[in-house]
Amino acid sequence: MIDATLVELSRLQFALTAMYHFLFVPLTLGLSFMIAIMESVYVMTGRTIWRDMTKFWGLLFGINFAMGVATGIVMEFQFGTNWAYYSHYVGDVFGAPLAIEGLMAFFLEATLVGLFFFGWDKLGKVQHLAVTWLVALGSNLSALWILIANGWMQNPVGAVFNPDTMRMEVTNFAEVIFNPVAQAKFVHTVAAGYVTGAMFVLSISAFYLLRKRHVALAKRSLTVAASFGLAAALSVVVLGDESGYALTDNQKMKLAMIEGMWHTEEAPAPFTIFGIPDRDAQETHYELRVPWMMGLIATRSFTKEIPGILELVALSEMHIRDGLVAYDALETLKEDSDNPQAREAFLQNQQYLGYALMLKRYVEDPRDATDEQIISAVQDSLPNVFALFWSFRFMVAFGFYFILLFGTAFYLCSLRRQMPRWFLRVALLSLPLPWIAAELGWLVAEYGRQPWVIEGVLPTFLGVSSIGLSNILISLAGFMVLYTVLAVIEIRLMVKYIRQGPEEDSAEKPATADRPSPAFDNIQA
Amino acid sequence: MLFDYEVLRLIWWALLGVLLVAFAITDGFDMGVAALLPAVARTDGQRRQVINTVGPVWEGNQVWFILGGGAIFAAWPALYAVSFSGFYLAMFLILSALIIRPVAFKFRSKREEPAWRARWDAALCFSGVVPALIFGVAVGNVLQGVPFHFDSSLRPFYTGSFFGLLNPFALLCGVVSLSMLVLHGATWLQIKADGEPAARARAYGKLAALVVIVLFAIGGIWVSQMDGYRIMTDMNPEGPSNPLRKEVVLEAGRWLANFRDYPLLWLVPLAGFAGALLALLGLQTQRGALSFIGSKLSVAAIITTVGAAMFPVILPSSTQPGHSLTVWDSSSSHYTLGVMLFSTALLLPIVLLYTAWVYKVLWGKVSEHDVSKDMY
Known part of the structure; x- marks a missing residue:
């Protein structure tokens, strides 16, 4: 019989590492597109302030991206380390989208993101812009393939059990890829990512406007955030409804x-x-x-x-x-x-x-x-009806709040007057909300799937690896320590660079005297 | 279906090798450079110079590892399940190193304090040494057989321990792997860096090349004496992937059987030595391209030697030899292998194309005085 403690600890580790990873993913999804939009404006108009914006938001994007990459590696291998029977049972179906994700998406974003940071002097304007768009495309494609894999866990179409191999095997890949649950999840999730990116830019721009620093850059950033955010918030609610629609056929219980x-x-x-x-x-x-x-x-x-x-x-x-x-x-x-x-x-x-x-x-x-x-x-x-009932309601309430907030921002931008301070304060304070909404969404989708790991096919407890309790205790403690330390470092760096603010052509800061050589003056800032 | 199940299994066995080699060749020099960092670069300027020789490319290189994980999951799910859960703590160490690495690259030069930078330099060194060592230790254990078995529902059970992995032969393989990647990192630095770091890298590289040559030879002799795994059942290469339906026995010297049957295969381990010698020559005569090609050849050939010796066995079981995973009974279904081959044939050339473009854009040496804006 399978050790219940082992199951609980394995689930805890998966939930912690997945939800932690999901703190960085939505911002990558949204911010990559917003940066691409800003750089497009720079290339089209030639106004250098838009290049400064691209570089500044790109710097913050880079800090977040590194954390996303670091925590994502764990996810690719954790099915094997902690869910070995799951991996055997559904690897024939579930492995393929993960491998294709690597080929189609991870290579694109990871190979080109280096050129985004290192290529400003080595590439032409249009070439660099193309690189930026391809990074955004790569990160969004990765969301597509992982949600095809996840959609299959929620609605396992196009596969049957083979008694000779004791596992699920694919009968129709087109059904797996065009799974309506996967498609609905994809659009809902990326839209949530766009809201997160927009809120990040909106809140930080509001911070600068409240302090009356970097006003020109902050105002333009705020305009981009307001329009991108309004479109995203409307889609996340409408397409979230679409995802509820898809539920009725296959996830009635949820x-x-x-x-x-x-x-x-x-x-x-x-x-x-x-x-x-x-x-x-x-x-x-x-x-x-x-x-x-x-x-x-x-x-x-x-x-x-x-x-x-x-x-x-x-x-x-x-x-x-x-x-x-x-x-x-x-x-x-x-x-x-x-x-x-x-x-x-x-x-x-x-x-x-x-x-x-x-x-x-x-x-x-x-x-x-x-x-x-x-x-x-x-x-x-x-499962726990109370938790799902309320997670869902808070998520939806946040969704409507985002429409209201970005709608107001959009309206205020269109007046072309100074933003009222109350609104800037509200925008700044709203910063954490998209993350909370995204994590609640994860909870509704994945906790709501319990007790199944593959809906109707494989119970979660059965999927676990047959490993000793000491192993899982060591790794769980290790991940908690490592992730906590990294979270502290990450947030402090973010705050440092946000406080320091963008480096603008018009307002170069004077070099301080105590630095060792000119090479150190411009540590990517 | 365009290909027979047998052909697809062979292709995916070969692709498994291609992915491992591609990972070792590309991300291998990143790890080698990271492992060498404290040794070859003494001042902060030199450290940044060395880090920035791989700064723009390590992220893309690392995807070969992630793709390797995905491809094993998709094409060899039983291998994915057994090996990663069996080598649990070893895997945890590798993952910790690979979690720390991206952050260390990105965050190191974001603060001026020397203590901050020294900590990240140590983290980078750890992230290069530990995976390089553990990958070798894992291969050493695979060659000796791993204590696992299945129940009748094909649930895998691993009955070894973490410290059981650290046996003498496995540690030898670990040192081969580490020195091979250090050599590869050194030849990369000879091409991409100049000044003191490049000179020191040459010295360490030469040492690493000698270690590779000596230990690879000792490893070969060791393998020729140890128990290999021989499949006694006449297996159907088109049969269902169920690893419980065969008989396997242990036989001393069995890992050399493929070389006895196909003597041309001896060229593969020979290329392992030849590559290390070329790299040594190139380092001695300061010919960067020659030494880098040499270390690449050596890395590819040493990995291929293991595959060639074990074929068609992929992961032998020391406690239930009959449950060993082989090419013929642990793959995905015929259909999945076909779809995955189609996707790979479509997407991999595109990946190679833009990767080549990125290396072309970044062509040329990185000097200490180049290190400035927009860099790590």
Whole structure:
């Protein structure tokens, strides 16, 4: 039987390293495009202030990018180190998008990002601009491929289990790539990245305007941030809705939990704005509901029903019993791989094999499970409703706030007057919000997928590597120490360079006397 | 499907080698340079000079490692699962080094304080030495067999320990790997740097070349005596990827069988020696291109020698030899291998094209007085 502590610690390590990595990714996605836009203006107009802007935001981009690269390496290998059975079970499907991500995206951004920083004197203006755009393209392509991989975890299309190799194998790559969940996730995630980039530029520009420093540069940056941010905030909400739409076909449970909707409601279902979901009582207290809204958002119809949590839980008991037939047939096939009855029985029930595997938490051989154990496994299909319910609501509230904030910024920019100080303060204080929203989104998507690592196919606890507890304790402690130290260093460097501000052609700072040689005057600043 | 399953498995075995070699040749000199940093560069100006010889390119080079991970996952999922979970703490050390490295490059020269810079220099050196050493130690363990087995659901179990990895033969391989990459870093510095750092790199490089030659020879003799793994079952190269359906025995000297059957293969280890000698000659006569080609050849040939000796075994199991992973029973499905080959054939030439362009733009030596704006 698999050690429950090992599973919990492995999940904790994955969650920590993934969420930490995801602090840097959204900013890379957004800032790379904004820098490319600024440099485009420089190349088109020839005004050097736009080059200074490109270099200044590029410097901050570089600090963030290094952290993204450093923490991303871990992700590529962690499936193998900590989720070895997962890697064996789905590597045939899941590995391909990761490899293509390396070939198509990582090479592009990583090879050219060096030229972005080192190539100002070595490349023509247009050549350098092309490099900048390709870096932005590379980072966005990497989001595409990793979300194709992730989308398959949420909605495993185009693959079946092969009893000869004891794993999932691809039957149709086009289905994996054009998985509607993956596509919806991609646009929603990159749009969230653009909002993050825009907020970063908006807040820091607001900081300079409040201090009356680098005004020309800050005003232009703020204008770029306002327009880019407004477009991004509108897409992130609209396309987030699109992602909810995709949920209805394959992630009904997640939707029902987000909604705190215990029972199937008559269509069109209402949307609960406020409530306290209670897992033990299996109801949501103090509900405040808007009639019809959920049904319209999720099904785009007045008549389609959305199943409730308890109805879905009841379904999973049926699936477990069908899955046991598949499991039994598979055990026969292990000994006698050509047995025709077993092949037939397996083919009939293979889609529920994963549900039988849920029982492995309680019993070595699922066929020996008692009725109580089956009921326990059924209960496992119900994760923490309260956390998902509220994570989702905060994320959506932030989304609407971003539209309001960038909308106001856009309107104020269009007046071409001085920005009011209250707005600049609000913009500065809003800096952390996109990161919080992005992490909440990650929580809704990945925590909401539990207890599955591959929805309906492989339970999370089963995917773990069979390693000793001391190993995971050492690595978990190691990552925590390393990541904390790096976070402190990163933030201090960011603050140092933001305080120091951009280096502008018109306002060169005088060199200080105590420096050793002219070579050290211009440490990339 | 354009290719048979057998052909695709062979191609992906070869591509696995190509990726490892490409990683060792490109990121290898970055690691060598990082390992040499405290030794060849004494002043801060020299340190920055040395760091900036690889500054614009190490990031792209590192992608070969990430791609290697992705490609093993996609094409050899069982290998990905068994090796990375088995070598867990070793892998953690490598990952720590590779987490520290990007940050060290980027952050080192962002503050003036000498203590700040000294700490990052030490971190950079660590990030060069540790992976170079561990990669060799891992290969040394693979040659001897790794204690793992599967249950009937193909869940892998590793029964060794971290300190078990540090046996004499594996440590020898670790030193070969480290000195090979130090040599490669030194030949790179001879081309890209000038002044004192280049002169010191030449001295260290010559030493490293001699170590490579001597230890690679000792390693070869050692391998000729140790137990290799022989597959007794007549395997179907088109069969399903299930590593439980064969019999494997241990046999002394078995790792030389491929060389006995195909004597032309001896050219591969010979090229390993020849490359190191060329590099030595080039360093002695201060011919940069010659020494760099020599160290590249040496790195490629030493890695290829291991693959050629073990084929068709990829990862032997010392506790359950029958569960060893081979080319014929641990790959992805026929379909996935085909799709992955198509993607690689489409994308890799483009990657090589723009990588070559970047190296062309950055052509030329980096001197101490060039190090200024926009640099590490």
